[in-house]
Amino acid sequence: MTPLQIIFLITSVGILGSALMVVTTRNLVHAALWLVVSLFGVAVLYVMLSAAFLAVAQVVIYIGAIAILMIFAIMLTRRVAKDSGPQTNPNWTWAVVVAAALFGGLTWLLSSWNGFSTPIPELSSRADPLSQLGQALVSPNAYVLPFEVASVLLLSALIGAIMVAWDRRSG
């Protein structure tokens, strides 16, 4: 075992364990905090995959914004969030079966693929992936269209969300 492998194993146990807490814990605020732990673990994985920009972006977007938005939403719907009864619907056993079957199927499918255990290739040191990403995002023969469409998507999400949530009466 190399040190990197040990770090990977610790991180993945952390990610999966806290993900399990997210889907099972009764207290919704706790679920949101466990979600933060899980997403932070994913950021650590990005660092190990040498995608440093994605790692910090993950922390900024998911922990800094999405998690806070979720906690706000939980606080705004208090009567339901305080519900201490069972938090799962009656057919949760089926959910377990479906999830387990999907996991088994995915693993089987992936292990039959010949690129399954590719070793990690050397990263060419001359190109800075960050600068590459920046160029690709605004270059016409790369991703400029998705880039602008993402902006429109976010704009429509903003307008739609304000329209739905905003209610002058309760303001």
Add this chain to the structure above:
Amino acid sequence: MGDPITLIGKWLENLLYSWGLMPGVVSLIMAVIGVVVIASAVLVLDILLVWVERKVVARFQDRLGPNRVGPFGIIQPIADVIKLLIKEDILPIGADKIVYNLAPIMALGTVLLLWAVLPLSSTVYGTNLNVGVLYIVALGAISTLGIIMAGWASNNKYALLGAFRTVAQMVSYEVPLVIALLVPVILARSMGLTDIVEAQSIWFVFIAPIPALIVLITSIAELGRAPFDLIEAESEIVAGFHIEYTGMKFGLFYAGELLHALTVGGIIATLFLGGWRGPGAETYPILGIFYFFIKALFLYWVIMWIKYSLPRIRIDHMLNFNWKFLTPLSLVILIVMAIVDKIVPKTSMLVYSLVMLFVNVVVGWLTLQLLRRNAKSARMRVAEPKPVARPEPSPTAATSQTSSSSS
């Protein structure tokens, strides 16, 4: 050369290698030593800051400040720490124990982590992350989460309300902050803080004064210091999200806030005031540390100066100031500077900087004109006589009452 800290580091590294350790283990040990040295130095500085803060406040208010314990009262903060350590620690009823205890740790821990990327001199820095600026933003995000945790876990209405107000303020001011932080990144073509300092042959504050000002203002708001200290607002919500914290746990929030103020000074010094740059700092890196702390402490003093000179502003004014003034202004200056940067040739650094400065002055002047006009109409609106409550004829009052109750 001529840099004792690098020499000590090299000597230690060679010593470890001579013991026959593997390179990975050596770099791990060096990292641990580096972290412990930086963190404990910063914490000692933090204790000193308590004294500095109290002394400076006293001077602003024409008092003497602590002057009994030790010369000039310099041992006072240590006495404070001992007092906090032996105070009883109260866990309020219904508090969520783990989250409650985690929150103060996060409050101080995130501030400590910021020092991992701040370059103290050309040779002394934790690490030169190529995403340094976003790393700072990310840590700010984690500290916001810590505040929510503190407010929610305390099981106290006022704490929860204070936490929500704080977070609303912090996330609001983070928008212009992040936009303004893009400007030094564009000017230096890098997010690494070391690279940003290297790029400042002319301090960025002279090239981009408006973004520098925006970063200063929004950072003060992020700190929750006056005039943006609505989160503490003793008369409204007791003391904000940390009402229920006693003893050392409160002390950690307090220490975190003080240290954060100095750290913000350091960040702004790095991004806009040339960091460790100064006469002779390249040949003698030890001078760089000195310059860095001079600049950081100067900005810290500016933050204190603002804090003790201005009254607290109203919450609607605070939010308007952010959304209707700072955010548009930062977007405009970002767009203008990005385009001008591409148009003006970079052959002569002096011409380039002068053009940038000119652009900033023009935008600033236009903003002032706009504000002046706006202020006039706002004054007219406020000065209008308010409708006075007077008894209305009974039938209409009755109908309006029934209609309002039915709606």
Add this chain to the structure above:
Amino acid sequence: MLNDWLFIGVFLILAPIFPALALVIPRLIAPRKPNSLKSQTYECGIETVGDTWVQFRVQYYIFALVFLIFDVEMVFLFPWAVAFDQLPLFAVLEGVLFILILVAGLVYAWRKGALEWT
């Protein structure tokens, strides 16, 4: 690159230990005599009434929402800013267009009155 992050990782593990130490020491030396009156919640010194979890205004959500959208957009722009040297003018203008689309959202929120604290 991983070496840079080794330092951050070590810092991440060690940074909470310093404040945690400051919480452990009082455990050992400070008095601990909790009683039911002492650990009451403090709300202006009067007895607590009702539920802690008060109903919040939707306003808070709107602020966090606008922040989320802006945050994501700004994160997109950081690689653009780093690659500035390699970008031709029209690529810069595409970034500006990206910002302008976002400004439309801000204008909408402003006109709708969602940014007022009423």
Add this chain to the structure above:
Amino acid sequence: MIPLSWYLILAAALFCIGLYGVLARKNAVAILMGIELMLNAVNINLVAFWRYRTPEMIAGQAYAVMVFAVAAAEVAVGLALIISIYRRRSTIVADDIDMLKF
């Protein structure tokens, strides 16, 4: 070193946990959390494939960034809907929200 398979299996497991959350939870906010977990599993896969198969192209990272945008938009609108439904119906239990029946 770590082979690609480790990342893929981790992502598959995370995806299935998220799926379980979506299928089994009653509360709509919790269902959204499950969706977040699934999106993150997808992102791990994208970045891992980028790093192991095509490190010289930037496609994987660009797609991951797009997933960030989509996740943000989805959370923003989803939570707004939840808040709005809560205000009208006083419930956010997914099984009780059946307005389309009428």
